[in-house]
Amino acid sequence: MRDYGLTSILVLDLDVHQGNGTAELFENDPRVTTFDMFGDKNYPWKTRRRNTYDVPLPDDTGDEEYLGLLRAWLPRLLSDHRPQLIMFQAGVDALKGDGFGRLGLSRGGLLARNNLVYGTALEAGVPMVITMGGGYTKPMDASVAAHTDVYRTAAYRLSAWHAATARATAAGA
Template sequence: MDSHHGLVQVPLPPGHRFPMEKYRRTRQLLQEDPQCAEKILFVPGPQASVEDLLLVHAPEYIDRFKTAKMTPSEVRNLGLPHSAELVGRSLCSSGSTIAATHLVLGGKHTMAANMAGGTHHAFRDRGEGFCVCNDISSAAAVAIRDYGLSRILVVDLDVHQGNGTSSIWEGDRRVVTFDMHGANNYPYSSRMRSTYDIAMADGTTDAQCLPLLEKWLDHLVNHHQPQLMFFQAGVDALQGDSLGRLALTRQGLIRRNNMVYKTCEQASIPLVITMGGGYAKVWNALQQ
């Protein structure tokens, strides 16, 4: 099951390093793949309500973002120019992860994905690193409010530490944050403390990463017995990613993802997947 947020393109200046095109291209590839024809249902994602966003974000921040009153410093830290398109897309990105959460907790589906989202650098009161609103945190808060959950696990395998998510839930035992990331990568000065932080050296390979992840997934499920899992499935750990520094192969990333899916399937844990980061050229990544 897929919950996506349409094809709104955010205008970016020439040469901007954020690959906005990856969302459209990924959806196109999936829709054209005959193996996915009867396995994936594409559902337009709604905009998140302000009420849902305010479960984890400061009202002053959300208001400044929606009304184009962010300071130059805030826009600089965000890394994306403000625009009406950015507002709409950001609200839909969070809304899609929230919608996917309702799908898996409503009993009709065991797995749903947002073909964007994973905006894990967004803090309670500010955006950072191309992330405006923290969709995973908003969705986790909705799961707590609407379904009474008390054991939620975030498995963040993006190459960059999910500092915003970790900050929002630090000290709250209802949400466990597990984060495997590059030791020498962004964020630098704003890195936070997750429940579990696993920092990987530059050049970490499939053979070094995957057995470690397997052991941790087993521990996390057995020790915390999560009622819901969020999987931040960033692919920027791919060798050659322009913002990565690790050395996983495409097959290694597929094995990584299947490891998470299998864990949830065997333990009957509802799973919500977000796309996260990825800064390699799609056409190059598919050849590896």
């Protein structure tokens, strides 16, 4: 952080398990805001740590409620903390049918989740690091597809953003 002169980083942890390690690492670091939406009945139970914001969710939360919460939180996180970098933990174990996850999101719901996160970051011009997490469906095809969605959507949104920026520059010139 020091090397890059960063004073505000936002960790967006949307894996279904609470990120207790990340929470503990940055517990006393005011430069790092940790936001975590996770399944309340999921591991870890006794070893949770406190994030800046913890949003525990009940079993079978489903797309609509999940996306509504995320849509409400994202602008608030950005305006309150003005992050210079977002670390997106894009776990896909919130997917319905996951062996561990209990939130019951559809593939389309996760896709909408990704789009919400990417759209927010692009609009605010905040760079992002995307990391994988979770995904335990059997067979694993559904988890693989959801992981693919995370990166394919990121590539698509970024290239669309570049194209729009290039058009705007050309129109302005």
